[in-house]
Amino acid sequence: MIISYCVNPDCSEPKNHPKLKKCNSCGSNLILNKRYRAIKMLGKGGFGATFVGVDLTVVGDPLCVIKQLRPMADDAQGLNTAISLFEREAKTLGKIDHPQIPKLLDYFADNDRFYLIQELVNGQNLQREVKTQGVYGELAVRRFLEDITPILKYLHSERVIHRDIKPANILRRKKDEKLVLIDFGAVKDQVNTQLAKTMGQTALTKFSVGTMGYAPPEQLAMRPIYSSDIFALGGTCVYLITGKSPKNFNIDPDTGKLLWHENVNISGALTKVIDKMLAQDTKERFKTVDELMEALKVPSFAQSLSQNVSKKPSPQPQVKHSHDSEDITATATNSQLSNTLSATERLEKAIQKRRTSKENKATAIKWTQDTFLTAVNNGKKDFSDQNLQGLNLEEGKLNKCIFRYCQLQGVIFSEANLSQANFYGADLSNANLSNANLSQAYFSKTNLENADFKGANLGNADFTNANVTNTNFCGANLKNAKINQQQLKTAKINWNTVFPDGSRHWWKFF
Template sequence: MIISYCVNPDCSEPKNHPKLKQCNACGSNLILNHRYRAIKMLGKGGFGATFVGVDLTVVGNPLCVIKQLRPMAEDAQAVNTAISLFEREAKTLGKINHPQIPKLMDYFVDNDRFYLIQELINGQNLQREVKTTGVYGELALRRFLEDITPILKYLHSERVIHRDIKPANILRQKKDEKLVLIDFGAVKDQVNTQLAKTFGQTALTKFSVGTMGYAPPEQLAMRPIYSSDIFALGATCVYLVTGKSPKNFAIDPDTGKLLWQENVNISSALTKVIDKMLAQDTKERYKTVDELIEALNLQPFQQSLSQNINKTPSSQHNVKDSNMGDVTMADATNSQLSQTLSATARLEKAIQDRKSNNANKIASIKWDTEKFLTAFNNGKKDFSDQNLQGLNLVGGKLNKCIFRYSQLQGAIFTEASLSQANFYGADLSNADLTNTNLVQTYFSKSNLENADLKGANLGSADLTNANLTNANLCGANLKNAKVNQQQLKSAKVNWNTILPDGSRRWWKMF
């Protein structure tokens, strides 16, 4: 049942009837700024709380996020200063326009509390993702960094420091698997930092400086810089590959470095990049996101290049890379290599040409059915980027498994249970999914060409942009599934196929 939730932090009974305008328990207004009603609390902390709300002035009352921020000032002058600072910082956030950052729809002050109204994102945060499906490996971490660094680069180009990057503030959007960066610390940190500087820390009962374990020393000292976000991103990487908060790791007493590297499934080269992101001294840390992106692009090949840059190319020298095997000078040059600069450039080009094959090599590790089931029974649920072609998983209970970008051609899932599984971008061509439970399963951008889905239950499944050419949907249940008419026309359906509207009027598609 939908309720009206009182946003007064001191209210003893915040749940109210959805039609009330004042709280039964404390008398506070339930309609904020004459248009927003909170209906559910998402979380709270020292600086405020976050709610799901509805906009009462728009047809259909669309959902939104209501963020309540409470300044920690104790006197009237400090409160007035906080209000001015809040409005200034909110205007800055209002100028941000990026598809992977929630839009700021409104902001206002009500009863000395600040409110930000933002777009609601449908997705799961990465903290929950790791707890549900396990820690990241090399490919998953690289994919994460490839997706998140352009967002951070954009923010910094707009002169905005996020100040609270952590797994709980990064959502994986359900509709397209894109990462979304939420919950900026910029407003609350700027307000409290300025208050502390203006009135002294005695004017504050508490102030926010980010999240312990993710905030670097300079941010804890209320002097954040752009590379503070890079530190927090590095700390996030540590969580993703270990499942542990950075604050739970020991510190090297001599160097101050975080001792997180043991038992992680990533290369030493990528480990070095993360270590540099986590440098306590800002002089040793990447100063810009561009520097970080460059390091991520080149780091698997730095060693081989440095070893060969001064060699005389009189013969076909071999360059050994730990991930790529042998790269010969013949890949980079013709018979005339008279200048070291030219040779080096061509050698680097050859290595870069092979770079694109590196991910395919890692992902081409062949799983057999026994190996897969052993891993699954030991708690592994994330099989992203894996070669799982031809596996026989008849009748398997594989609910909520993740197969993003995996190769599943010809796999057999007959009568298996794959409810809420994730096949984003996976290749399921010629797979056998007859009579399989696929309720709420995610097939966006997957390839289901020639797949057999006869009698499968695809209720509320997401088939957005999936390739259904010659897919057998005879007798399948597609009620409430996200699939369009053009996709269905490319597939095989019959009188027993239940369409998304719940009907069996398949002939009307033609």
């Protein structure tokens, strides 16, 4: 049942009837700024709270995110300063226009509290993703950096420092698998930094300065710079690889370096890049996102990516987003382009050498049925980018496994439990998934040509932009699945196929 949630942090019983305008318990207004009603709390901390809300002035009462911020000011002068700073910073955020950053829809002050209204993004944050699906491998971390750095570059071009980059503040949007950067510390930290200077408070006793473990020394001292976000991004990589917050690792007393390398299986090149992101001294750290993006194109990265493509290309090859290409092209000089062309020949020779190197063996795993099932039994869930062609995984217990961009041609998944499995961008052509449990499975942009889903449970599965040419859905349950009529016309169906609306009206397609 939808409720009306009181946003007063001191309210003892915040849940109210959805039609009320005043809280039954404390008497606070339930309608914020004459248009927004909170309906569920998402989380809270020392500086405020976050709610799911509805906009009552728009037809259909669309959902939104309500962020409540409470300035750390005790007197009228401090509060007035905070309000002025809040409005200035909120206006800055309001100018941000990027498809992977939630839009700021509104902002206002009410009862000595500040509110930001943002669009709601449906997705899971990376902290939760790692906890439920396991840590990232090297290719997954590289793809993460390829996806997130252009967002950060845009943000810095708008003269905005995020100030709170961490796994919990990066969502993987459900509809398209793209990363979305949320929950800016820019407003709350900028307001509190200025208040600290104005009111004489010490940085570490009263004011929010980001998240421990991800915030670099200069940010803890309330002097954040653009590379502070790069440090936090490096800490995020450490979490994705190890499943542990950077604050839980020891520090080398002589160098100040984070000792996170033990028991991780990634190349020396990627380790070197992350270490430079995490440099305590700003002079040793990447100063700009451009520098970081350039480092991510060093030969060992390019070789690994070229090897993946040179085997047998999947239907969704690894490419940069269009705005990434424009950014790189716009900053490339003629000499850089010349160096890139001359490096191509060297790259081809290096690829041949690397194929027999120890580092290559660590990143390119030769999977067999036994090694795959052993990995699953040991808790591994993420098999992104792997070559699993032709494996017999019949009756496997593989629910929630991740097969993003996998080569799965001809694999046998018959009668397997693959509920909530993620096949985004994978190649499942000619695969056997008959009688498998694939409820809530994700097949967006997946190649399913000639795949066999006979008798499979595909309830609530997502086939957005999937290729289902000649796919066998005879006897399959597609109830509530996201698949359109045009797609179904290219697939095989029969009188026993259950369609998304729950019917068996197969003759409509002839």
